[in-house]
Amino acid sequence: MFSEAEAKTKSPLAAAFLDERSRLNGIVDEADNKLLKRIYNVDHNAYLEGALPARTKELMGLVASATLRCDDCISYHVIQAWRLGCTRQEQEESINVATVVSGTIVIPHLRRAYALLQELYS
Amino acid sequence: MFSEAEAKTKSPLAAAFLDERSRLNGIVDEADNKLLKRIYNVDHNAYLEGALPARTKELMGLVASATLRCDDCISYHVIQAWRLGCTRQEQEESINVATVVSGTIVIPHLRRAYALLQELYS
Amino acid sequence: MFSEAEAKTKSPLAAAFLDERSRLNGIVDEADNKLLKRIYNVDHNAYLEGALPARTKELMGLVASATLRCDDCISYHVIQAWRLGCTRQEQEESINVATVVSGTIVIPHLRRAYALLQELYS
Amino acid sequence: MFSEAEAKTKSPLAAAFLDERSRLNGIVDEADNKLLKRIYNVDHNAYLEGALPARTKELMGLVASATLRCDDCISYHVIQAWRLGCTRQEQEESINVATVVSGTIVIPHLRRAYALLQELYS
Amino acid sequence: MFSEAEAKTKSPLAAAFLDERSRLNGIVDEADNKLLKRIYNVDHNAYLEGALPARTKELMGLVASATLRCDDCISYHVIQAWRLGCTRQEQEESINVATVVSGTIVIPHLRRAYALLQELYS
Amino acid sequence: MFSEAEAKTKSPLAAAFLDERSRLNGIVDEADNKLLKRIYNVDHNAYLEGALPARTKELMGLVASATLRCDDCISYHVIQAWRLGCTRQEQEESINVATVVSGTIVIPHLRRAYALLQELYS
Numbered sequence: 001m002f003s004e005a006e007a008k009t010k011s012p013l014a015a016a017f018l019d020e021r022s023r024l025n026g027i028v029d030e031a032d033n034k035l036l037k038r039i040y041n042v043d044h045n046a047y048l049e050g051a052l053p054a055r056t057k058e059l060m061g062l063v064a065s066a067t068l069r070c071d072d073c074i075s076y077h078v079i080q081a082w083r084l085g086c087t088r089q090e091q092e093e094s095i096n097v098a099t100v101v102s103g104t105i106v107i108p109h110l111r112r113a114y115a116l117l118q119e120l121y122s
Numbered sequence: 123m124f125s126e127a128e129a130k131t132k133s134p135l136a137a138a139f140l141d142e143r144s145r146l147n148g149i150v151d152e153a154d155n156k157l158l159k160r161i162y163n164v165d166h167n168a169y170l171e172g173a174l175p176a177r178t179k180e181l182m183g184l185v186a187s188a189t190l191r192c193d194d195c196i197s198y199h200v201i202q203a204w205r206l207g208c209t210r211q212e213q214e215e216s217i218n219v220a221t222v223v224s225g226t227i228v229i230p231h232l233r234r235a236y237a238l239l240q241e242l243y244s
Numbered sequence: 245m246f247s248e249a250e251a252k253t254k255s256p257l258a259a260a261f262l263d264e265r266s267r268l269n270g271i272v273d274e275a276d277n278k279l280l281k282r283i284y285n286v287d288h289n290a291y292l293e294g295a296l297p298a299r300t301k302e303l304m305g306l307v308a309s310a311t312l313r314c315d316d317c318i319s320y321h322v323i324q325a326w327r328l329g330c331t332r333q334e335q336e337e338s339i340n341v342a343t344v345v346s347g348t349i350v351i352p353h354l355r356r357a358y359a360l361l362q363e364l365y366s
Numbered sequence: 367m368f369s370e371a372e373a374k375t376k377s378p379l380a381a382a383f384l385d386e387r388s389r390l391n392g393i394v395d396e397a398d399n400k401l402l403k404r405i406y407n408v409d410h411n412a413y414l415e416g417a418l419p420a421r422t423k424e425l426m427g428l429v430a431s432a433t434l435r436c437d438d439c440i441s442y443h444v445i446q447a448w449r450l451g452c453t454r455q456e457q458e459e460s461i462n463v464a465t466v467v468s469g470t471i472v473i474p475h476l477r478r479a480y481a482l483l484q485e486l487y488s
Numbered sequence: 489m490f491s492e493a494e495a496k497t498k499s500p501l502a503a504a505f506l507d508e509r510s511r512l513n514g515i516v517d518e519a520d521n522k523l524l525k526r527i528y529n530v531d532h533n534a535y536l537e538g539a540l541p542a543r544t545k546e547l548m549g550l551v552a553s554a555t556l557r558c559d560d561c562i563s564y565h566v567i568q569a570w571r572l573g574c575t576r577q578e579q580e581e582s583i584n585v586a587t588v589v590s591g592t593i594v595i596p597h598l599r600r601a602y603a604l605l606q607e608l609y610s
Numbered sequence: 611m612f613s614e615a616e617a618k619t620k621s622p623l624a625a626a627f628l629d630e631r632s633r634l635n636g637i638v639d640e641a642d643n644k645l646l647k648r649i650y651n652v653d654h655n656a657y658l659e660g661a662l663p664a665r666t667k668e669l670m671g672l673v674a675s676a677t678l679r680c681d682d683c684i685s686y687h688v689i690q691a692w693r694l695g696c697t698r699q700e701q702e703e704s705i706n707v708a709t710v711v712s713g714t715i716v717i718p719h720l721r722r723a724y725a726l727l728q729e730l731y732s
Contacts, residue, residue, distance in 0.1 A: 024599035027606050035584045036598075038408050043592045045401055046222040051211035056178060057219055063182045064189045064223040065593070069680070070557070072596035073223075089173035096645045097179055100168040101186040101195075103347030104653045105675070108682035110646075111634035118637050146355035149362050157340045158354075160652050165348045167645055187349070191436070192313070194352035218401045225591030226409045227431070230438035232402075233390035240393050268477035271484050279462045279533055280476075286526050287470045290710040295699035300666060301707055304673045308711040309471070311674045314435070316474035317711075333661035341667055344656040345674040345683075412588040417577035422544060423585055426551045430589040433552045439589075455539035463545055466534040467552040467561075469713030512721035515728050523706045524720075531714045553715070558679070560718035 002083040011119035017075045047080075055084040059094040066098035069109050078116050088121040124205040133241035139197045169202075177206040181216040188220035191231050200238050210243040246327040255363035261319045291324075299328040303338040310342035313353050322360050332365040368449040377485035383441045413446075421450040425460040432464035435475050444482050454487040490571040499607035505563045535568075543572040547582040554586035557597050566604050576609040612693040621729035627685045657690075665694040669704040676708035679719050688726050698731040 008015035028036065047057045058081040065073035081091055095113060099106045130137035150158065169179045180203040187195030203213055217235060221228045252259035272280065291301045302325040309317030325335055339357060343350045374381035394402065413423045424447040431439035447457055461479060465472045496503035516524065535545045546569040553561035569579055583601060587594045618625035638646065657667045668691040675683035691701055705723060709716045 021596075021599070024603060028599055028602045031580065031602055031605070033580050033584070035408065035411055036580070036587070038404075038411070039584075039587055039592065040595075042401065042404050042408060043222055043595075045404070046219050050215050051209060052181075052215045056181075057215070059174075059178075060182055060185045060216060060219045061223065063185050064220055067186045067189045068224065068593050070593050070596060073593060087173060092641065092643050092646070093172050093174045093179070094182060096168050096643070096649075097182045098186055099347070099646065099649055100165055101183065101347050101349050102190065103343070103345050103349075104649065105345050105347075105678050105680050105683060107650075107653075108631075108680060111631070111638055114638045114641055115634060117641070143352075143355070146359055150355055150358045153336065153358055153361070155336050155340070157652065157655055158336070158343070160648075160655070161340075161343055161348065162351075164645065164648050164652060165351075167648070190349050192349050192352060195349060214397065214399050214402070218399070218405075221402070221405055221591070223591050223593050225587070225589050225593075226405065227434050227436050227439060227589050228591075229406075229409075230387075230436060233387070233394055236394045236397055237390060239397070265474075265477070268481060272477055272480045275458065275480055275483070277458050277462070279530065280458070280465070282526075282530050282533070283462075283465055283470065284473075286523065286530060287473075287710055289523055289526070290706050294703050295697060296669075296703045300669075301703070303662075303666075304670055304704060304707045305711065307670045307673050308677045308708055311677045312471050312712065314471050314474060317471060331661060337660050337662045337667070338670060340656050341670045342674055344653055345671065346678065409588055412584050416581050417575060418547075418581045422547075423581070425540075425544075426548055426582060426585045427589065429548045429551050430555045430586055433555045434590065453539060459538050459540045459545070460548060462534050463548045464552055465713070466531055467549065467713050467715050468556065469709070469711050469715075471711050472713075509718075509721070512725060516721055516724045519702065519724055519727070521702050521706070524702070524709070527706075527709055527714065528717075531717075556715050558715050558718060561715060 001085065004079075004083070007079050007083060007120065010122075011116060013116045013119055014075070014079050017072070017116075018079070021072070021076070055081060055086050058084055059086060059090060062091065062094050063098045066095050066106055066109060066113070067102045069102070069106055071109055071112055074109055074113050075116055078113055078120070082120045088117055091117055123207065126201075126205070129201050129205060129242065132244075133238060135238045135241055136197070136201050139194070139238075140201070143194070143198070177203060177208050180206055181208060181212060184213065184216050185220045188217050188228055188231060188235070189224040191224070191228055193231055193234060196231055196235050197238055200235055200242070204242045210239055213239060245329065248323075248327070251323050251327060251364065254366075255360060257360045257363055258319070258323050261316070261360075262323070265316070265320070299325060299330050302328055303330060303334060306335065306338050307342045310339050310350055310353060310357070311346045313346070313350055315353055315356055318353055318357050319360055322357055322364070326364045332361055335361055367451065370445075370449070373445050373449060373486065376488075377482060379482045379485055380441070380445050383438070383482075384445070387438070387442070421447060421452050424450055425452060425456060428457065428460050429464045432461050432472055432475060432479070433468045435468070435472055437475055437478060440475055440479050441482055444479055444486070448486045454483055457483055489573065492567075492571070495567050495571060495608065498610075499604060501604045501607055502563070502567050505560070505604075506567070509560070509564070543569065543574050546572055547574060547578060550579065550582045551586045554583050554594055554597060554601070555590040557590070557594060559597055559600060562597055562601050563604055566601055566608070570608045576605055579605055611695065614689075614693070617689050617693060617730065620732075621726060623726045623729055624685070624689050627682070627726075628689070631682070631686070665691060665696050668694055669696060669700060672701065672704050673708045676705050676716055676719060676723070677712045679712070679716060681719055681722060684719055684723050685726055688723055688730070692730045698727055701727060 062077035095110050184199035306321035428443035461476050550565035672687035705720050
């Protein structure tokens with residue numbers, strides 16, 4: 001498994017995303033909202049190894065994120081899937097499922113996802 | 123791999139859904155809209171064996187469908203995943219990812235999905 | 245222009261939809277909520293003849309409704325577009341735009357729309 | 367505070383909804399999915415008395431549900447808000463906020479909500 | 489009640505948002521589209537004091553905006569709720585309802601909302 | 611019909627959007643994903659002259675894009691409709707339909723659309 005630091009070294013887009021995400025999560029942490037912490041915790045648990053492997057769940061997180069057209073969420077799961085060793089082709093096929101289900105409205109988001117994929121898999 | 127007929131024998135909910143879907147697809151077929159046929163064809167191809175196994179893609183179709191809260195789409199992919207040999211636990215974990223990403227608004231739909239799962243896996 | 249009564253004579257699906265819509269609108273009218281009445285009024289005005297013909301706007305209402313996957317809204321605009329003399333082909337092409345933009349998640353809804361189109365244009 | 371039983375006595379629509387919800391929740395309970403149970407638990411906690419009163423949170427749940435156009439969720443929060451003593455006018459104003467933000471696509475859902483409000487507040 | 493100017497003095501994020509919003513609203517005003525003006529007017533009226541206090545309605549606007557994941561709308565209602573004297577805890581609980589209902593897809597947006605809350609309530 | 615180059619000369623906003631879109635499409639092209647190419651192709655065909663004129667379909671693409679609140683998609687169809695000779699009033703009425711159907715959540719996006727319209731039609 002690759003580290004976040006390795007993702008940041010490999011891809012300037014990943015670095016910019018992860019740094020801003022980390023800065024903002026710091027602000028959320030400071031607020032110390034109990035219910036929100038539980039939501040973060042449930043979120044964390046949904047992607048753990050289970051009947052399905054963690055790498056499949058990250059790709060499913062990518063499908064859900066692309067389906068709902070959330071750039072930050074797409075970037076996050078693309079990076080996580082890369083860290084867990086998913087191939088570029090697996091990522092593209094996951095994005096294809098989301099694009100077929102959710103339509104061409106996904107295209108502006110997949111364009112940005114492909115820019116990130118290009119950096120991570122170069 | 124199980125047939126549609128086996129799904130219908132096992133589950134009255136699957137039978138009711140598949141029969142109505144088949145009846146309405148007959149009406150769509152008659153209309154013979156060229157662009158729509160191509161959309162159906164692209165849709166079909168998105169779930170074929172590739173870098174990812176067909177069964178994983180069906181579960182991803184389930185994730186996308188639950189994320190977007192479409193009962194018919196959920197039923198379809200639950201049945202397809204069952205036909206391809208996915209376990210109930212794999213189906214539940216897929217629905218969990220969708221529910222975490224898309225929220226409790228998914229719950230009324232997962233309730234109905236669990237009723238279908240109960241019949242298919244009993 | 246055809247009347248609602250003619251739509252109901254031609255199509256049992258249209259009749260069932262329009263009767264239930266009318267019954268529920270009666271309940272809303274009784275409540276006499278001032279802001280809601282203004283929303284209904286703005287809604288009415290959005291589809292009036294202007295720089296674009298009313299029939300084009302009804303087809304646009306159909307596009308928006310199919311895009312957002314609302315069966316009742318789709319039925320309403322399909323009937324309105326039929327009443328204003330739109331052809332079946334114009335309705336299908338409008339639904340195609342929505343299905344391409346919003347994806348295969350629209351398909352269960354367009355199936356039901358095609359059943360209504362079949363009755364209205366037979 | 368009124369009980370669920372009182373809601374069911376007052377309103378046939380509430381009774382039908384709550385009975386079906388209860389039946390399906392029984393099926394979900396049987397499956398005993400750990401992550402899903404935690405989601406249900408977080409959901410429960412989000413509506414508890416806090417800086418905001420529980421009744422305001424139920425109305426906010428109604429706003430979120432109407433915004434996302436989920437009939438079951440709307441019915442649930444309308445009933446909960448009624449049980450906690452919210453007035454009909456408060457419920458209507460909450461629905462108005464959702465309808466203004468999320469548009470006329472909400473109207474088919476608010477029609478059904480008004481039918482439920484009529485029974486509960488008669 | 490605090491003024492927009494006070495919000496801008498307190499928070500650079502609020503200032504940047506409100507200035508850009510004001511610049512773009514100037515362009516919309518110039519176009520002088522009659523129907524759009526009526527939509528703006530209905531929007532304005534939905535948040536006025538009524539059976540529910542204006543401050544509760546602003547928090548409901550925040551719930552709807554977070555539910556639909558619109559950064560600009562979230563910023564607007566966070567600022568309005570601050571101007572009307574809502575506490576930070578009330579804002580966080582409103583965002584919690586939206587996040588529970590609409591899922592972790594809301595998280596990137598609530599991160600940015602928390603950055604704004606931090607400035608306004610410091 | 612106007613060319614993309616003419617749109618870029620007339621409007622700095624169009625130029626910035628089209629250049630970035632072109633750059634990212636280059637990255638997508640390089641990846642050479644077969645299914646995605648078919649999706650692009652179906653997308654292209656949905657807007658071709660048919661029972662409905664191409665210009666009407668571009669306006670419908672605008673309606674669908676504004677309904678789903680996708681800035682890039684809105685910019686694209688506004689530019690395409692301008693290139694095909696649609697008037698500003700036709701574009702505004704199309705946006706009005708989307709805003710009425712999809713609500714005030716569309717307003718931040720239409721503000722940006724109006725800035726683009728102002729440049730293209732000045």
